[in-house]
Amino acid sequence: MRITEQQPGVSKRYIDQTSVSKRMDGRKITNTVFKTLFFMATLVALLVLGILFYRILSQGLGFLSADFFQNFASRFPEKAGIKAALVGSLWLMAVVAPVSMFLGIGTAIYLEEYAKKNRVNDFIRMNISNLAGVPSVVFGLLGLTIFVRALALGNSILAAGFTMSLLILPVIIVAAQEAIRAVPQHVREASYGMGATKWQTITRVVLPSAIPGILTGSILALSRAIGETAPLIVIGVPVIIHFLPTGVMDTFTALPMQIYDWAKRPQADFQQVASAGIIVLMAFLLLMNSIAVLIRNKFQKRY
């Protein structure tokens, strides 16, 4: 029952050092065991990702050339290119980005800043969170019924863009809502106190500090839209296409559709072409995600 000099924090004889040190080893072991376990868990994900990267790169790099970006799909693997799909995906994004961001951020501002807390609005909020979990095929069917058939947009970029916008809308709304909610109430009140109107407060106080969060969420949602295949299959986007779209009403094809088509071919060479397509898609996704990270780091402000 003696207090050691090395432990300055402990000044009275409240702690039984011998029984502590008796149990300490066991605790340390438990700590190490769990630490290793969780490290392994992290490693599994990384390992799988590593294997995937290795496989894709080793198979696909051989087919990745300037021609690959300049050619249309072909029956010869060495002449097959991704031009139609790449340009199609860019067009798709050109529709999805403005539509989904305007609707999504607009909804979030309304729900967080204007909407009163009542049952109707609670119901809307709850539904939006639920919508985020709806499988993409269901959104495809929605798009097929409404945009392709009822509004007679056909399998155009516009129809696919609207469908994809609906798909990622809940994700953008939730992300934007959270970003707006993170702006402290006292900052808003200070703004009102200075005589600012609601609109002035939103544009000059709330949005400037919420914009990094909103943009990060939106970009991550957009990169999901790039990789989605199911809704495109359902609304009948073709894969065999030898021209580029010139407007939003044109037919098109997209990266994941093209990759899926190649992966199904009997010839082994086409599997490698598919890998090359995956590299392009991954590069696209990584680029978008790093922009999101960049924005977050650069503009994040804390109160």
Next chain:
Amino acid sequence: MKSWKHYLGLTVVSSALLLGACGSDAEEDAATDEATEEQAAESDTASESADQSSEAAVEGEVSGDGSSTVAPIMEALVEEYSASGTDVQVTVGVSGTGGGMEKFIAGETDFSNASREIKDEEKQKLEEAGVDYTEFLLAYDGLTVVVNSENDWATELTVDDLKKIWVEDGTTKKWSDINPEWPEEEIVFYSPGTDSGTYDYFNEVILEEEDMVQNATLSEDDNVLVQGVQGDKNAIGFFGYSYYVANKDTITAVAIDGVEPTNETIESGEYSPLSRPLYTYVSNESLQNDPATYDFFEFALDNAGAMAEVVGYVSLPQEVTDEQKAKLEEFKN
């Protein structure tokens, strides 16, 4: 405080730039494409008829959908067709025979590819929808039954054997059930998915509409079936001839009633009953009123044989091709 507005401006400008880049890309590409396509045309057998189709300056859009089995032929045709310098824009989707028919019935496509004959219920729906159509044959496919390369017993089966193997009868099937001399080991089944025309065709001619064994692994991706059969000594599966040709070295094709699937036996029909035609169904209205559709099919029928051979199918005999062309001629304006 204005940073976010600045940011918004930047986003708008950069997306405008991105689109602009795509636009100019398209033009440049079109220019370079002509050059590469000319080279491609020179080297290809199919370009002979290219001159014919580019004479008439037809414009327009043709859209089709349907069987993934027919898709490789269509891709080759569209590739050659667009290389011939035409202004007609053809798009083909790959929703499967059934899925393609649905769109055809809804009037969303000009033609629908099928790896089986049109079903009665589909005929009826087309009639109700007021869609008149013409059936064209594009090529032959030999539906190929395959076993693992280590399987040295079941390399020759009769149609009855096949039925016995594949029909569900409530028992776990062993090879020895079919022939007592064969190993007493469980058979492992791999079959294309129920939405494919290949499944439908097998169901019709081999199973005669009885149920397929329940423990069969079904996949819409034929490469999965190939890998399954490669990996198991007791496996049996079936799929289109082109998947067998691409994997000839690693799997064994079963001779049916003593006939092995080869280009010759499939074309002559000797490889029966598993040699099947691949179809495309074209809307009469599109053929009659839309010169683009007519022009594309004129090209398609001329070149379907050559393209089919390239992608692993079997071309039609000359007289059948001529029949198809005669059918098309009736729609000429």
